[in-house]
Amino acid sequence: MDESKHPYISTQWYLGRRHIFYSEGTRQSLETMRGERIRSAATTVQASWRGYRCRKSVRAMRTQARAAASHLTRHVTSQSRAQNKTRQPYNTSSLTPTTPRPQLPPKGEKIERVEPAVLAYVCNMWGLDPAKKPSDPPKRTYSVHGNVKISYPQSRCMKTDFPEASGGDCFKKGDIVTVLGPSGTRGHHIVQKGDIILHVPYTRMAIQRAKTEEMEMDWIRLKKIKQQLSKRSTKMELTGEMVNAT
Numbered sequence: 237m238d239e240s241k242h243p244y245i246s247t248q249w250y251l252g253r254r255h256i257f258y259s260e261g262t263r264q265s266l267e268t269m270r271g272e273r274i275r276s277a278a279t280t281v282q283a284s285w286r287g288y289r290c291r292k293s294v295r296a297m298r299t300q301a302r303a304a305a306s307h308l309t310r311h312v313t314s315q316s317r318a319q320n321k322t323r324q325p326y327n328t329s330s331l332t333p334t335t336p337r338p339q340l341p342p343k344g345e346k347i348e349r350v351e352p353a354v355l356a357y358v359c360n361m362w363g364l365d366p367a368k369k370p371s372d373p374p375k376r377t378y379s380v381h382g383n384v385k386i387s388y389p390q391s392r393c394m395k396t397d398f399p400e401a402s403g404g405d406c407f408k409k410g411d412i413v414t415v416l417g418p419s420g421t422r423g424h425h426i427v428q429k430g431d432i433i434l435h436v437p438y439t440r441m442a443i444q445r446a447k448t449e450e451m452e453m454d455w456i457r458l459k460k461i462k463q464q465l466s467k468r469s470t471k472m473e474l475t476g477e478m479v480n481a482t
Contacts, residue, residue, distance in 0.1 A: 375418050381443050390415040392427075392441040398434065405432045413441065 250257045258266070359366050378387045394411045407413060407429060416426040419435040427436040 377417070379415075386443070388415060388417045390443065392443055394436075395440050395442055398436050398440050405434065407432070407434065407436065415441070 248259050248262045355366060358364070364370060378385045379390065380386075392413055392415055394407045394409055394413060397409050398407050407427070411429060413427045413429045413436075416428055416433075418424075419426050421435055423439075424435045424437050425441070427434055427441070
């Protein structure tokens with residue numbers, strides 16, 4: 237016998253002629269769903285009504301606050317005007333005299349900020365002449381590239397032609413030149429190639445990277461050696477102290 241043709245039988249509900257009969261568990265779950273649906277609808281209605289009422293009350297409060305502020309401003313203004321009318325002028329004769337303000341010296345007079353004896357003592361101690369301008373400090377005998385000091389003379393490569401428009405002596409782009417030292421012109425170096433010596437801006441030249449990398453490696457090696465020597469010396473000092481203590 238084919239069981240697929242039998243009517244569907246459920247233990248949760250039963251379909252009668254006029255009514256649907258539910259089990260107790262099914263009825264309770266349906267009641268819970270119905271209550272949640274009613275609660276959400278009531279919350280939506282209450283939120284809309286309360287928002288409308290709050291907005292309406294805020295508008296009224298703003299209107300009242302503006303009216304009160306304008307009334308207070310008018311009251312304060314009228315009081316200040318009345319006080320200004322009835323105010324008595326000050327009696328300047330009863331005021332105590334104040335200390336006089338410091339006056340600047342005349343334009344032709346010079347202010348001595350340092351005593352001559354102190355100035356003479358300092359100049360005598362350092363071998364300076366107060367009547368002459370102090371000499372400029374000596375120029376550096378090296379240039380700094382990265383963390384490395386490169387002493388003169390140096391070997392550099394020209395980035396561009398210098399000078400650009402010149403029919404005489406000039407350096408071409410890519411030429412290897414020798415930098416003899418800093419020039420008297422700011423930002424320039426004294427550069428030589430063969431018999432040609434010119435004052436070239438340092439921005440027109442580039443230090444040869446291979447040599448600078450070698451110098452940087454040498455500097456790093458020296459730094460590591462110094463650190464190792466310092467560690468060894470500290471260890472030797474500690475061991476000596478321990479031996480003396482024993």
